[in-house]
Amino acid sequence: MTVPIRHAVYGLPPADLADIPEEAVQVSPLIPGSARLEDVPPGTLAGATLLAPPGTMERRYVLALALRGLEPGGTLLALAPKDRGGARLAKELAGLGCTVADAPRRHHRICTTIRPAAPEGLEAATAEGGPRHVDNLALCTQPGIFSWDRLDPGSALLLASLPALKGVGADFGCGLGILARAVLASSAVTGLGLIDIDRRAVEMARRNVGDPRATVRWADIRAADPTLARLDFVVTNPPFHDGGAEDQALGKVFIARAAEVLRPGGTLWLTANAHLPYEAPLRAAFRHVTPVASASGYKVYEARK
Numbered sequence: 001m002t003v004p005i006r007h008a009v010y011g012l013p014p015a016d017l018a019d020i021p022e023e024a025v026q027v028s029p030l031i032p033g034s035a036r037l038e039d040v041p042p043g044t045l046a047g048a049t050l051l052a053p054p055g056t057m058e059r060r061y062v063l064a065l066a067l068r069g070l071e072p073g074g075t076l077l078a079l080a081p082k083d084r085g086g087a088r089l090a091k092e093l094a095g096l097g098c099t100v101a102d103a104p105r106r107h108h109r110i111c112t113t114i115r116p117a118a119p120e121g122l123e124a125a126t127a128e129g130g131p132r133h134v135d136n137l138a139l140c141t142q143p144g145i146f147s148w149d150r151l152d153p154g155s156a157l158l159l160a161s162l163p164a165l166k167g168v169g170a171d172f173g174c175g176l177g178i179l180a181r182a183v184l185a186s187s188a189v190t191g192l193g194l195i196d197i198d199r200r201a202v203e204m205a206r207r208n209v210g211d212p213r214a215t216v217r218w219a220d221i222r223a224a225d226p227t228l229a230r231l232d233f234v235v236t237n238p239p240f241h242d243g244g245a246e247d248q249a250l251g252k253v254f255i256a257r258a259a260e261v262l263r264p265g266g267t268l269w270l271t272a273n274a275h276l277p278y279e280a281p282l283r284a285a286f287r288h289v290t291p292v293a294s295a296s297g298y299k300v301y302e303a304r305k
Helices: 056-069 086-095 122-129 153-161 178-183 199-208 248-261 279-285
Strands: 007-010 045-051 070-081 100-105 108-114 132-134 139-141 167-172 189-196 214-218 231-236 262-273 288-295 298-304
Touching (some): 045 056, 056 122, 086 108, 153 262, 167 178, 178 189, 248 279
Parallel strands (some): 167 189
Antiparallel strands (some): 132 139
């Protein structure tokens, strides 16, 4: 029997800004293995602590889900950096029918509220931030996923540059499955592993990539995965932001992981912003590195092990 969640924590709030009960259960979609906030039965949480996400629709969605999950009199603590949604938190909670205590601390805004007897606008907020079909992508998607409502220019350049691949490969940071769909258009591809750290992306990729050759996993590519070995190819548009700040180490980890899992002669196809210094780690990890395309501030590389 599943033990009910009594306190939910979303994300990784700074320890000096929020006290997290030991029994709190993580519900962030960006931490593999976490519970789903969407699955918390209404009115069952004694408390919730949220490091609120930066996107407006995503943030209102999470706030509404937390309020829906709280029992009458349950406490919600939501915080965010001032320049990443924190300045709007109190107003957004008020718009959901809450009376809010708002305090600034260490460049964050910390909002505390008791669940009102009759929260307002929860259905609208959860509908706005929930999964939907976007016509211009012809895909299922959800606010909060990388480039959720448009094809980003880096992926577009990689799509235009990819040859017909063959064998068994992986899509690191698969997102909605846009690259995977293009890769699987080649009948010579016999298997493709789609991996992403965002549960929402994984759920949408499962909807968007209906191919028996594909397997989709919710995982952090930085963690070892014994199922990835001697691959023929890897495709990736690696992230270079972590928590809103540019982090070039993320892309370098993707490059190193690709080199580890590819067989000798296997290839990495990578797209990245042109300003990112990835050529040096590519040349350190691969025998041959070829710049294939450059446009709109992005580059595509083919790297052969």
